[in-house]
Structures are given as structure tokens and as C-alpha cells.
Amino acid sequence: MVSTAHAVGRQQPVAVIGMGCAFPGARGPEQLWELLRDGVDALGEQRKERFSTDTLNDSDADGRGTAARDRGGFLDRVDEFDADFFEIGPDEAARIDPQQRILLMTAWEALEDAGQPLEGLAGSRTAVFVGQMHADYWEAQLRQGTDTLDLDAFTGSHQRSLASGRLSYAFDLRGPSVTVDTAQASSLVAVHLACQSLRGGESALALAGGVNLILGPHQELMLSRAGVLAPDGRCKFGDEDADGFVRSEGAGVVVLKLLDRALADGDRIRAVLLGSAVGNDGRSKPGLTAPSVTGQRTAMRWAYESAGVLPGEVDYVEAHGTGTGIDAVELAALGEVLSEGRPSGRPCLVGSVKTNIGHTEAAAGIAGLIKTVLCLEHSQVPPSLHHRRPSTRVDWNGLPLVVPVRLQPLPERGRPTVAGVNGQSISGANVHLVLRQSDPDPIAYRPPAGPGRPQLLTFTARSPQGLDELAVAYQAYLAPHGAGRAFELPDICHSAAARRTHHGSRLAVMGESHDALARSLQDYLSGRADDAKVAVAHDIPAGERHLVAPVLSVRPSAWAGLLHSVTPDGLPAGVSWTQLCEPTGRYVPVPLSPWQPGSFWLTAGPAARSCPGSV
Structure with a gap:
């Protein structure tokens, strides 16, 4: 029994x-x-292209x-x-x-x-x-x-x-x-x-x-x-x-x-x-x-x-x-x-x-x-x-x-x-x-009294196009009504550098405030970037977590104050991105990586790049 x-x-x-x-x-x-908040009924008409x-x-x-x-x-x-x-x-x-x-x-x-x-x-x-x-x-x-x-x-x-x-x-x-x-x-x-x-x-x-x-x-x-x-x-x-x-x-x-x-x-x-x-x-x-x-x-x-x-x-x-x-x-x-x-x-x-x-x-x-x-x-x-x-x-x-x-x-x-x-x-x-519910965040947000010391915002994508799309997302995130205004800048920079997977295309932007970083991103996107505040590099080995030389090859002297060590040429000597962040930075949500999808579906042949109407 x-x-x-x-x-x-x-x-x-x-x-x-x-x-x-x-x-x-x-x-x-x-x-x-x-x-959910707005009480939306998201149900709609049957998708005739499925079957x-x-x-x-x-x-x-x-x-x-x-x-x-x-x-x-x-x-x-x-x-x-x-x-x-x-x-x-x-x-x-x-x-x-x-x-x-x-x-x-x-x-x-x-x-x-x-x-x-x-x-x-x-x-x-x-x-x-x-x-x-x-x-x-x-x-x-x-x-x-x-x-x-x-x-x-x-x-x-x-x-x-x-x-x-x-x-x-x-x-x-x-x-x-x-x-x-x-x-x-x-x-x-x-x-x-x-x-x-x-x-x-x-x-x-x-x-x-x-x-x-x-x-x-x-x-x-x-x-x-x-x-x-x-x-x-x-x-x-x-x-x-x-x-x-x-x-x-x-x-x-x-x-x-x-x-x-x-x-x-x-x-x-x-x-x-x-x-x-x-x-x-x-x-x-x-x-x-x-x-x-x-x-x-x-x-x-x-x-x-x-x-x-x-x-x-x-x-x-x-x-x-x-x-x-x-x-x-x-x-x-x-x-x-x-x-x-x-x-x-x-x-x-x-x-x-x-x-x-x-x-x-x-x-x-x-x-x-x-x-x-x-x-x-x-x-x-x-x-x-x-x-x-x-x-x-x-x-x-x-x-x-x-x-x-x-x-x-x-x-x-x-x-x-x-x-x-x-x-x-x-x-x-x-x-x-x-x-x-989770316990209240022990670190309350305190808006800085004025411009602080420069912060380095670094983020990566798998392709140059993806990097540009992510730059657009960060610009909106840092804007006056963006989600990033709820968080302190050192925490944002820490999260972007230390709590994200590193891909081959990388962008680094320096600024002392949310507005300054947003302006630098806008300048980068419009092709007017100040090379003293913006650096970009591509084709870096995926997973590499150091600022290798190509990343800061543009006027590196302007960045020297943020680096712990540089080569005789003024280029960074394997400095980890996490070293450039606040050591006590906390994790806060930052923009997600953009997708660059293609269409993949069944066709009569072995390969497929078509609309889903064939199912």
C-alpha cells in the first residue's frame, strides 16, 4: 500500500x-x-498565408x-x-x-x-x-x-x-x-x-x-x-x-x-x-x-x-x-x-x-x-x-x-x-x-548634481549594420525620455561593457552625461563623429574582452586618462573593457542586440528563402 x-x-x-x-x-x-496595462485584445484574423x-x-x-x-x-x-x-x-x-x-x-x-x-x-x-x-x-x-x-x-x-x-x-x-x-x-x-x-x-x-x-x-x-x-x-x-x-x-x-x-x-x-x-x-x-x-x-x-x-x-x-x-x-x-x-x-x-x-x-x-x-x-x-x-x-x-x-x-x-x-x-x-516581489533595490538612483567625470560607453554587434542599429537604440535609450534616464551613467556603462556578450563590431563613446553620450551617438550615426569621443572597429575576434589596438586607433591620446596602461605608441595594451567601468557598478537593463533576419521556409527544393505561403 x-x-x-x-x-x-x-x-x-x-x-x-x-x-x-x-x-x-x-x-x-x-x-x-x-x-496588458492598456487592456488590448491582441487576437486577430486567421493568417491565410499559413495554410x-x-x-x-x-x-x-x-x-x-x-x-x-x-x-x-x-x-x-x-x-x-x-x-x-x-x-x-x-x-x-x-x-x-x-x-x-x-x-x-x-x-x-x-x-x-x-x-x-x-x-x-x-x-x-x-x-x-x-x-x-x-x-x-x-x-x-x-x-x-x-x-x-x-x-x-x-x-x-x-x-x-x-x-x-x-x-x-x-x-x-x-x-x-x-x-x-x-x-x-x-x-x-x-x-x-x-x-x-x-x-x-x-x-x-x-x-x-x-x-x-x-x-x-x-x-x-x-x-x-x-x-x-x-x-x-x-x-x-x-x-x-x-x-x-x-x-x-x-x-x-x-x-x-x-x-x-x-x-x-x-x-x-x-x-x-x-x-x-x-x-x-x-x-x-x-x-x-x-x-x-x-x-x-x-x-x-x-x-x-x-x-x-x-x-x-x-x-x-x-x-x-x-x-x-x-x-x-x-x-x-x-x-x-x-x-x-x-x-x-x-x-x-x-x-x-x-x-x-x-x-x-x-x-x-x-x-x-x-x-x-x-x-x-x-x-x-x-x-x-x-x-x-x-x-x-x-x-x-x-x-x-x-x-x-x-x-x-x-x-x-x-x-x-x-x-x-x-x-x-x-x-x-x-x-x-x-x-x-523582489526586495527593494538597495541602491537608490541619485541624479548627479552636475557633469561628472567622463564615462566610456562600449557596445558590440555581430556586423557593422547591427552596430549602427544598436547605436540608434542606445541613442533613444539615453534621450531625455528614454528608459536609460532611470539609471546612473556609470551603471549603464558597466552593464554595457561587463554584462553583454562581445562581438566583432565595436563602438566606444565617451561623455560625461546622458545627453553628451546621446549627442556623440547622433554624430556617429550622421557621419560627423568627433574622433576624440568616438572610436569604432570591426572584425575583432568574437568573445575577445579587451580593447585591442584597432578600437582606439583614432586619436588615442584623448582616451589615455581612462586607460590603466598604454603602449609606447599610445595604444591600449590589452586593457579589459571592465577595467574602464566603475568597479562597483551594478547591472541595469540596457538595449538588446538587434536581429538581422532573413526569410526561411519550405519550398519544393532543398533550399528555402520564400514566404510562408507554401506550407
Whole structure:
């Protein structure tokens, strides 16, 4: 006999130190927050270039070969990929599932957001856990005939293990590399496993996330026949008119590290994962695919036990929230657990990102997690859309739950806000994460009283064109209304030099203020650069972390005061860029590397550079 008792010790907290994402209407966490804050419904018309929709869109959902749906959540330009950045040839790039390609770019953006240079990660025990469900691109290649299939097609689309393995290979990461498929709970299970890997000591850093793209018609047909898709193409979480979900696309990756190590390394703590749990419904429900109050309730309680948090202290929960009949089951489980020890008159806010961007399936959980981290950072909860009449299938009077319908502040409790993220799937998997706000930054921003000593801003790109694009981004970042005005100049320069991967094209700009650096960048972009303040070089070996001679070959005497040592010719003698920064500089977010993508898609031939209409 197996005991049903469950006991788990309190888990070590894990820091979320970086995030990257691509969801309908939003590329990156900042754009996602703007979309959520403004209450935008990012769902749109079916993308007819992905596959033929002539036989899919029909008002009769029971018609054979038809699907009564013409709306969904879609990413723009899923054919585009910066193959050169990842040193992948065009023939191979065309065979690689776009899910893997978007994961590569999203993971890179997450690493940059976390300030983790690739030079320090290569060969390290960094783990990768990725959630993926579908293989539409492989099916598209099969439809072209088996004569066109090769090893690139097999590794690029057939083998879902490559979703994680390709990230590990691209960045030379030596920790566990696992692709997770627990259906709609996949990406949250990936996060849970990543946290366990960190706590168990088998990895020092972890990437976790999920991806989903809609590249074929068969899921549409099946789900429409099952009657689970919303006819109006809108997700109405917890509403009386909730009548189905909306399929959507997206990718999200978080970078995780044990909290104590992240603090010691000077990382930016975006939120703290206190605990998590994964379980399954078993036979606690009427059928294999039915939801279970018992299963969800059990996983939630395990998660709060592992986090050392009383459920009554939770301020916000990001629900799975599909806008279907299973909402009532999820809300019942949440209400029962969160009511334990909750003071009267203190309801818990509960929302669903699916009302904004749709159901991203294998990436649904990571979308909810990223939204929750943003809520904790901004101390606000955005509205859940299309919630006009609370569902009569939910006992709202008996449950301590409120669905926000407008942007509102998180409650002030005199402590860091606590939040949960809930996930479930058709496989019976249940997963729940518990987070809290990060502690206040101990280094408050203090605007300088006046111009300080000159600072050296240095940044790199893989090509001259990329360097110019990055210069434009830094100019906007440093401008009067730019994001960089929230940070002190020494910290910006430290972050750009010491917390970014170094590529072959490099630009160095000297100035004593944000305005001075922005002006020098404008002069560089317009071809009027003062060579006493701007230096540029190309074709430096990738990963080289020193200011080798060509970088400051233009009037180096003007820079001598910033250098620790120079050659008899006045050129720098292997001075590290980090030596030119404030030694106590802290990491702050700076602009991400620009992409220079090309179009890669299937054609009848082995090579592919075409629009995605051929699938």
C-alpha cells in the first residue's frame, strides 16, 4: 500500500533574473506590459498565408472538414530568423521548425535581459527546460513528399528533443537539456523542473520556457469539432458567456538562479520563486480529459507548503483561465485553497492573460508567469478582458476571488506581494508556482548634481549594420525620455561593457552625461563623429574582452586618462573593457542586440528563402 501522506520541506527561493518573450502584439516583456496595462485584445484574423482556410471557416462547426473559427493570436513574420547570428546555413535553417528558431532568439533575449554574457556561460552547468506540444512543421514537410526529407528535417522538426538541445548546442550549455510535453501545462512544468535542478545542485543557471506556433489545419479541425473553440474568437475568463478558448502563438523564456547566488553575483532580481508543485488528477474525475477540483487543489496546497506561504496571504493568482467550462472547476479549487486563513474582506485578485493574447498552449504557462512577474514589478494588475457578467457556475459570494476589469494597484500589505500561477492540461497534469516581489533595490538612483567625470560607453554587434542599429537604440535609450534616464551613467556603462556578450563590431563613446553620450551617438550615426569621443572597429575576434589596438586607433591620446596602461605608441595594451567601468557598478537593463533576419521556409527544393505561403 502506498501512503497518501505528503510532506515536503521548504524549498530554496529561486530568482527570476531575466525574461524574453514573443506574443501576439508584443515582442519583449516591456511591450507585453504595455499591451496588458492598456487592456488590448491582441487576437486577430486567421493568417491565410499559413495554410488554406477556404475549407476551415464555416458557420456550421459540425460540417466535415470545416472549422467555425476565423480569429486567433498570431505572431508576425514567423518565417524570419537570424541564421547568420547562430551560424546556421540557409538550407538547414529552412528545415528547422520555426518553434526552435523563435526559441533561439527569445532565449538569447532573455540571457541579455539577465546580463549573462555567453563567454561566462559556455561550458557551464546551465540547464535548459522547454515545453513544446506540436510538430506542424514536420507534418508540412511530410506533405511535400518523403523524397525531400533529410537529416536536417529530422533534427529540425521531427525530434522535439531538439527544442531544448538546440539551445544547449547554440550556447554551449552543459547542464540538463530536456523538452517537456505535458500538453498545456508544459512550460510551467519546465519551470518547476528547472527550479528543482537548481535546488539539487545539478545546474547553476537555468533557462525555462515554452513555445507554440500554429502552422497546420488539423488542430483547428479537431478542436472545432469538439466544440471547445470560442465562435467569436474571444477568451472570456470567468464570464457567463464563456464558450471556448482561442488558439494562439507565442514563446517565452525565463532565466533562473538560486536567490542567494543571484544576490552575490549582482544580478537584477525581477521576482522570486518561493516554491512549486506538479501533480496529476489520477482518477479523481469522471473522465480522462475532464478537469478535477481535487487534483488542482492538491497541487496548489503542495506548492504553498513547499513555499512556506499561507494560502490566505496570496494577493494575486494568474489562472489557467481558458474561458471554457473548466474555469468553474479551477475557480472552485482556487477559492477553497485561498480561503484558508484569509481574513474577511480581503479577496484575492485572479486574472488570465489568455483574454489578451489567447491560449498559447505549450507556452500558456510561461505567458502567465511573465505577466505575473510584470504585475509584481509594477505593483499593478491589468484587467481581464471580456468579463462583463460573472459566471453563474461560480459561487462568487462564497469564494474570496475577484476578477479585475480595470487596471488596479496590488494591495499594500506592508510586505512583498505574494502571487500564484496556476496551470493544468488535458493530460491531467496540474502545476502551481508561488512567487513574491523582489526586495527593494538597495541602491537608490541619485541624479548627479552636475557633469561628472567622463564615462566610456562600449557596445558590440555581430556586423557593422547591427552596430549602427544598436547605436540608434542606445541613442533613444539615453534621450531625455528614454528608459536609460532611470539609471546612473556609470551603471549603464558597466552593464554595457561587463554584462553583454562581445562581438566583432565595436563602438566606444565617451561623455560625461546622458545627453553628451546621446549627442556623440547622433554624430556617429550622421557621419560627423568627433574622433576624440568616438572610436569604432570591426572584425575583432568574437568573445575577445579587451580593447585591442584597432578600437582606439583614432586619436588615442584623448582616451589615455581612462586607460590603466598604454603602449609606447599610445595604444591600449590589452586593457579589459571592465577595467574602464566603475568597479562597483551594478547591472541595469540596457538595449538588446538587434536581429538581422532573413526569410526561411519550405519550398519544393532543398533550399528555402520564400514566404510562408507554401506550407
